[in-house]
């Protein structure tokens with residue numbers, strides 16, 4: 001019986017129960033085998049919700065329910081962006097919004113991860129400068145993102161993901177597919193943008209951007225999730241080999257090219273960057289992407305710092321929120337919730353160190369446009 005006035009915790013209850021059955025010394029083999037089989041069953045159950053897989057155990061990312069927005073049917077001043085700081089897909093949209101200078105046109109509410117894996121809104125803190133921080137829901141004061149999704153005509157029962165663009169007047173989801181959103185932000189609102197001349201997907205580079213996306217999305221952006229969410233050794237082996245051969249290929253390419261498509265930053269770079277910035281902090285450890293860290297690559301690390309140092313980008317990167325979002329809230333992959341220490345080469349001061357990648361540019365155009 002508990003001698004304190006506190007109610008018995010689950011640990012107390014388990015200890016009392018096992019003491020009753022086996023006395024003070026529970027046979028360790030029995031404990032391990034019992035917990036192992038029940039944990040394994042529960043783990044597969046949780047993973048099937050979090051990360052659906054095919055029969056071979058490979059993660060299969062669910063498709064977005066609201067892709068392909070039609071820019072001609074949109075009034076930019078009625079749109080609101082829902083995002084979150086840990087999420088690499090939402091991060092893409094925050095970067096393009098900042099680079100295009102659309103902050104005054106498309107307001108943003110920043111959700112925080114909840115303990116049950118869904119997105120919640122918390123009270124606003126006080127931002128330092130232009131740094132993005134978690135916010136309340138600025139449109140409705142909703143407690144969760146699900147509440148917002150459910151307000152659409154006809155309701156909604158699907159996955160409530162970020163990023164999501166919402167039409168405040170029509171009360172409708174405009175789009176929840178990140179690549180479609182960044183294309184929209186890049187070219188859809190130039191009459192309102194502070195940087196209308198910055199084109200992150202110019203027609204002459206479209207084909208090369210698509211070529212890189214065909215490598216970066218499956219093998220790297222989604223590739224890290226295919227490693228972390230693999231439910232069989234074979235699925236993991238395939239994913240991790242594809243991931244590192246893509247990173248090696250890109251590292252080689254970047255030895256002679258400032259960005260993926262040459263001198264100009266494009267949407268392909270934005271998509272690669274949001275995975276790279278999380279790589280050593282999270283994916284290397286938690287998703288078992290262990291062959292190498294970004295800091296060990298000759299060109300990728302400088303390339304990542306080059307993009308981090310573009311005016312407006314660092315303000316979208318909350319390194320602590322990224323680490324917390326994965327280690328503290330992705331329960332099935334880190335049940336103890338312990339957050340490892342931040343690797344020093346990934347912190348803000350190191351990311352600001354000189355990268356000398358300007359020397360690879362044959363023109364300074366992309367940087368000039370952004371600095372104007």
Ligand SMILES: N[C@@H](CCC(=O)N[C@@H](CS)C(=O)NCC(=O)O)C(=O)O
Nearest residue numbers: 087089159160161162163176177178
């Ligand atoms: N294909 C989507 C993926 C978005 C996505 O998976 N977002 C995650 C956060 S990183 C999410 O909101 N998950 C919540 C859920 O699945 O309920 C995109 O690129 O926008």
